[in-house]
Amino acid sequence: MLVLLLASLDQTIVSTALPTIVGDLGGLNHLSWVVTAYLLASTVSGPLYGKLGDQYGRKTLLQSAIVIFLIGSVLCGISQNMTELIAFRALQGLGGGGLMVLTMAVLGDIFSPRERGRYQGYFGAVFGVSTVVGPLLGGFFVDNLSWRWIFYVNLPIGAIALTVIAIAFHARTDHVRHHIDYLGAAVLAAGLSAIVLFSSLGGTTYAWGSTPIVLMIVAGVGLLVLFPFVERRAAEPILPLELFHNRVFVVTSAIGFIVGLALFGAITYLPLYLQVVKGHSPTSSGLTLVPLMAGLLVTSILSGQLISRYGRYKPFPIIGTAIMAVGVFLLSRLTVETPMWKTIVAMVILGLGLGLVMQVLVLAAQNAVEHRLLGVATSGATVFRGIGGSIGVAAFGAIFANRLRTELAARFPAGVHIPPQANPEIVKHLPAAIRTPYIEAFAAALQPVFLTATGIIVLAFLLTWLLREVPLRQTSAGEGAAETAPQREPIADGVAPVQQP
Secondary structure, three states: OHHHHHHHHHHHHHHHHHHHHHHHHOOHHHHHHHHHHHHHHHHHHHHHHHHHHHHHOOHHHHHHHHHHHHHHHHHHHOOOOHHHHHHHHHHHHHHHHHHHHHHHHHHHHHOOHHHHHHHHHHHHHHHHHHHHHHHHHHHHHHHHOOOOHHHHOHHHHHHHHHHHHHHHOOOOOOOOOOOOOHHHHHHHHHHHHHHHHHHHHEOOOEOOOOHHHHHHHHHHHHHHHHHHHHHHHOOOOOOOHHHHHOHHHHHHHHHHHHHHHHHHHHHOOHHHHHHHHOOOOHHHHHHHOHHHHHHHHHHHHHHHHHHHHHOOOOHHHHHHHHHHHHHHHHHOOOOOOOOHHHHHHHHHHHHHHHHOOHHHHHHHHHHOOOHHHHHHHHHHHHHHHHHHHHHHHHHHHHHHHHHHHHHHHHHOOOOOOOOOOOOHHHHHOOOHHHHHHHHHHHHHHHHHHHHHHHHHHHHHHHHHOOOOOOOOOOOOOOOHHHOOOOOOOOOOOOOOOOOOO
């Protein structure tokens, strides 16, 4: 839970400070990269952490991931330009990729799927608390110290987590010689990276039909097509192909990909609306995000308790994606004149839906596979959500940047000086004749971002009906009785729960 706090706090604390970081370091066109670099690095490293954890145990691997994450945090804090910040965010993401995957896999080692619903609810509560505290801390640091402290704050939390893990985490002893699938890891990472670079740079840095963009998409698709052939020849594949014969894993991965694409892409731009359009300070915009996190906190804990009590999980992602679609659609209606209570209602609805989806998808994927595949199933479930988030942030960044140029051109005649950076302080002090049309253009450019996200979440809602309900086992994944292959009948609910040490 400490590790999850570390990972989730970093994701949320950055969002509030993004406008100020861009105003300080420059590069509005590279705004999405501050998020994309972290998401991409954590996503492509996730499968490797999952596989190595299955092979060698998770303690040393988790400690290594924390150390890499903390080194990246320090370097982010001392960055002097946007290029350095993006590069160090990628290093931070290489550590962050192990934090989420290994934490959820450890949870699967300790508790049975039936019990796991309750504990994943607690983990969801930690995520909810960190997402409430994160924007507030981010706003406080920006207003009173410096945005650099949003990265330095990771150091004491990481030190505590390392100490607790060293004392309380009892690693298994495993002297079996394993083969690491380096080629598969390289092909998967390169393919995913090329796809994200295509979506991020296309239409902004390069024209869609330019040679670099065409080469990126061809390389990305080609490498991902090659990946299954590489895995067939691997002694111990990094992402075993048998996972893709498991319907539950395939459906949860597809839903996670789509939800990540819509959610990360849309939420990245919500602080921009609050600070640039509404003129809120970073601290104030952080407070305004609290309702979204509160909604997530309530339904995450509630769904975990209900899953543990009744052993059913399918209704939650169906209801959750439907509620999320309503919330994001309401965000697409935001304008300069929209009263804050309507914005808060939309965020609460989005948070309520989100709390019913994210943790449940991981639980369903873990429950559907053997224990030997627990780590790779966990990483697979999270990697698709992460790559969806990477593509979403990049794609929505392109939509926003292109629409903003169009809106500004429609409102200002040629030759009028428009601030090159969306620094809230600069915008606040613009003459009224320029500020009013500028923030109107800004708000109008955000609307297609949220509207596109709504349509994507509706697609996720349709997919949730294909999720097959497998009764949740009442024995822990580590017990031999629970070593149930995906193609065999799941253990019935009548199995006695395992006694926890």
